Amino acid sequence: MNQKKAFSKIYDRYIDKIYRFIFLKVNSQPIAEDLCSETFLRCWNVFKAKNPEIKNAPAFLYQTAKNLVIDYYRKKARAGTIPLENIQLIDQKADLEKQIVFASDVNQVKKGLAELKDDYQNVIIWHYLDGFSIREVGQLLGRTEGNVRVLLHRALKELKRKLG
Amino acid sequence: MTEKELIAKLHQLKRIKPSQNWIILAKNRILEEEQEEHQVSGLFSLFLKPVLSGVFVFIMIIGIFAVSQDSLPGELLYPLKKITERSRALLLARNDLPRYELEKANKRLKEISRMVQEDGTAEPLKKLDPAINEFKQNVSRAVKTLAKVQATSSDPFLLKKIVEETKKLEENKQKVEQLGIAVGQTEELNSVLANIAAREIEQLKTAVLSQEQMELFGAAKQEYDNRDYGKALEYILLLSYPQLQNNKDDIMGK
Numbered sequence: 001m002n003q004k005k006a007f008s009k010i011y012d013r014y015i016d017k018i019y020r021f022i023f024l025k026v027n028s029q030p031i032a033e034d035l036c037s038e039t040f041l042r043c044w045n046v047f048k049a050k051n052p053e054i055k056n057a058p059a060f061l062y063q064t065a066k067n068l069v070i071d072y073y074r075k076k077a078r079a080g081t082i083p084l085e086n087i088q089l090i091d092q093k094a095d096l097e098k099q100i101v102f103a104s105d106v107n108q109v110k111k112g113l114a115e116l117k118d119d120y121q122n123v124i125i126w127h128y129l130d131g132f133s134i135r136e137v138g139q140l141l142g143r144t145e146g147n148v149r150v151l152l153h154r155a156l157k158e159l160k161r162k163l164g
Numbered sequence: 165m166t167e168k169e170l171i172a173k174l175h176q177l178k179r180i181k182p183s184q185n186w187i188i189l190a191k192n193r194i195l196e197e198e199q200e201e202h203q204v205s206g207l208f209s210l211f212l213k214p215v216l217s218g219v220f221v222f223i224m225i226i227g228i229f230a231v232s233q234d235s236l237p238g239e240l241l242y243p244l245k246k247i248t249e250r251s252r253a254l255l256l257a258r259n260d261l262p263r264y265e266l267e268k269a270n271k272r273l274k275e276i277s278r279m280v281q282e283d284g285t286a287e288p289l290k291k292l293d294p295a296i297n298e299f300k301q302n303v304s305r306a307v308k309t310l311a312k313v314q315a316t317s318s319d320p321f322l323l324k325k326i327v328e329e330t331k332k333l334e335e336n337k338q339k340v341e342q343l344g345i346a347v348g349q350t351e352e353l354n355s356v357l358a359n360i361a362a363r364e365i366e367q368l369k370t371a372v373l374s375q376e377q378m379e380l381f382g383a384a385k386q387e388y389d390n391r392d393y394g395k396a397l398e399y400i401l402l403l404s405y406p407q408l409q410n411n412k413d414d415i416m417g418k
Contacts (some may be wrong), residue, residue: 004195011191019182033182037190043193109173129173160170 007047010057011040017130018061020077024113024125025069035068058132059140066118112162127152236279237298238291246298259322265306266329272299272361274334280343296347303333307352309417310360326399328356330394357393364400377403 018039023032042064043057113121119141126132126140138148165173184188229248232241249268256264276295310326330353340347365388368381384399 008191015187015191016181020177020180023180024177029277033186033190036182037193040190041194103256109170109177113174113177121383124174127169129177156167160165160167163165163170 003048007044010043010047010061014041014058014061017058018065020129021062021122021125022069023063024110024129025121026072027110027114031072031117035065035072038068039065058136062122062126062140066122094127108163109159112159115162116155116158119151120158123148123151124155169203223389236275236291237295238279262306262310263322263325263329265302265309266326266333269299269306270301270329270332270336273333273340274295276345276347277343279335280345292345296345300348303350303353307356310353310356324398326356327394327397328402334394350377354391354393357397358388358391361388361393361396361400364404366396368400368403373403 015036018034020030022035022039023029026032026035039061043061046060113124116124123137123141126137127134132140134145134148134152137152138145141148141151143151228241229244231249232244236240236244253261253264272295276292276299279292279295333350333353337347337350361384365381365385368384373381380399380403384396384403387393387396387399
């Protein structure tokens with residue numbers, strides 16, 4: 001029962017982040033849901049088998065999610081665009097006008113983000129979307145804080161360039 | 165676009181979220197697999213475990229009772245052996261009781277022989293006392309039930325078994341006595357057999373017999389005169405019940 005509680009905490013804390021992380025890479029809600037479920041299922045299995053506490057839960061989750069996305073792309077061609085109706089950006093009850101405008105802006109940034117190489121993509125997602133500090137991003141990447149700052153600067157520069 | 169503007173647009177991507185329904189469903193699905201396992205194991209615990217425990221206990225009891233059949237007087241499992249024997253008696257027909265009591269009497273004699281031979285001496289006598297008493301009781305019960313059995317009205321095969329057990333009893337008794345153990349006399353048993361044999365001989369005197377049957381009748385009377393009432397009864401059974409012809413050679417001593 002303690003294991004379940006501990007896992008639930010991890011799930012609740014990272015479900016949005018992992019889902020978003022995957023979604024930004026696969027451009028499909030159903031696929032993002034499937035891969036996200038699989039990520040947490042694998043986490044739960046390791047959780048049960050090894051230790052009540054996975055020492056670095058986010059690192060494990062992101063690494064698993066990355067691997068699943070790679071596996072996904074090995075089977076399917078990378079999608080350049082994604083239909084707007086597959087993007088669930090805001091609550092269903094939100095204003096339709098906002099939804100369209102928002103979707104358009106997001107789509108543009110998302111598209112640019114999707115075209116970055118993985119390291120750039122990840123560091124932007126982790127720092128600006130998921131709220132990880134430079135130090136924490138360094139732990140996820142296995143790099144120093146200095147390296148992460150440099151990487152982040154280069155990632156933003158490249159994204160700006162793509163967005164024109 | 166400035167870096168600040170770009171970061172502001174990136175922050176908008178935070179709104180990319182899964183639906184709450186899916187979050188709950190996915191979590192339940194992941195944890196339900198564990199719950200189902202627990203349920204199965206719970207069901208197992210609730211229903212199967214007690215059943216399997218009961219089966220295991222039952223098998224253990226059967227095993228213990230089986231092992232007890234080889235136990236000797238004074239040993240831990242011997243009372244279980246006695247319980248098994250008494251239980252079997254409850255399932256027997258009334259006419260079968262004499263044979264059963266004689267079987268038990270023979271068992272007691274064999275147990276006594278084993279105890280003496282394994283011990284190497286006639287000691288310890290205290291351990292033999294229960295077996296000897298049991299033997300005497302078995303013989304006594306056999307006599308009582310046998311007295312109620314009419315030789316002609318009972319199953320000939322059953323009566324034949326009684327005669328065989330009686331014969332074995334004498335042989336086993338001799339073996340035990342040769343080991344230096346006195347188990348008492350079986351005169352009562354002989355008396356009952358004598359009465360049965362005498363009654364049969366009287367009835368056969370007036371019967372019309374074939375040549376072969378006449379021979380058997382003569383042999384029966386001779387054995388009766390020699391006080392071998394068991395043998396006499398065997399000849400009587402043979403001539404009265406031809407279906408026992410297959411055992412004729414054994415009876416005739418060939």
